[in-house]
Amino acid sequence: MLVLKSLSNIKCSTSPSSLATAFTHAPSNFTLFWLAISLPLVVWDCGYVLLRPRTMVGGDLHWPLWTPYALYGEIDHVYGWKAFNANSGFTGAQGFLNVLETLMYLYYALVYFQNATAVGSGGKKVVVGRQAGVAVLVAFSAAVMTLSKTLLYWLCEYFSGYDNIGHNSLQNLIFLWIIPK
Numbered sequence: 001m002l003v004l005k006s007l008s009n010i011k012c013s014t015s016p017s018s019l020a021t022a023f024t025h026a027p028s029n030f031t032l033f034w035l036a037i038s039l040p041l042v043v044w045d046c047g048y049v050l051l052r053p054r055t056m057v058g059g060d061l062h063w064p065l066w067t068p069y070a071l072y073g074e075i076d077h078v079y080g081w082k083a084f085n086a087n088s089g090f091t092g093a094q095g096f097l098n099v100l101e102t103l104m105y106l107y108y109a110l111v112y113f114q115n116a117t118a119v120g121s122g123g124k125k126v127v128v129g130r131q132a133g134v135a136v137l138v139a140f141s142a143a144v145m146t147l148s149k150t151l152l153y154w155l156c157e158y159f160s161g162y163d164n165i166g167h168n169s170l171q172n173l174i175f176l177w178i179i180p181k
Contacts, residue, residue, distance in 0.1 A: 025132035026124055027112060035109055042102050049095030052084055075176045077164035078153075090156065097149055104142035111135040150181060 048055045048066045055066040056073065073080030078091050112135065116125035127135060157165055165177055 022128050023133050024126040024128050025136050026126040035105055039102060039105060042098050046095050046098045049091055075168055075172060094149060101142045101145050104138050108135050108139040
């Protein structure tokens with residue numbers, strides 16, 4: 001959901017200079033910061049989910065990279081042994097969608113960093129034309145995926161009677177489940 005907030009800071013415009021008819025785009029500094037923080041975390045999460053059970057407690061890949069997931073698997077059983085042993089496909093499916101989202105965000109960032117050029121007296125770096133439009137559309141689509149997947153995750157808990165998280169205290173839910181999601 002924070003990705004949607006960061007993408008709302010994106011400013012797109014047409015310049016009154018010689019590029020008057022060309023679409024230009026530059027992400028805000030906050031958007032670039034958010035991508036720099038969130039993308040490695042999502043890759044880490046995808047690795048944990050898609051390499052289970054090897055990344056889970058007792059697996060040969062668990063230590064040292066995925067040791068924090070021992071706690072998270074106790075907080076959210078979707079990530080723990082309960083869902084894995086029940087052969088629940090939700091965790092893997094959302095992990096796979098995370099891979100697609102991440103590739104879309106990476107495409108957006110690569111388009112900007114490989115193609116941005118300085119425009120005007122302030123030297124603001126922008127991507128111009130069709131490439132800018134496609135990058136914005138891809139980033140927006142990824143943000144819609146992020147929001148939809150987050151809502152689906154929360155709604156699954158609601159409609160299952162909080163089956164995977166209902167055993168937690170409110171404090172644990174806030175700091176170890178709601179904020180990280």
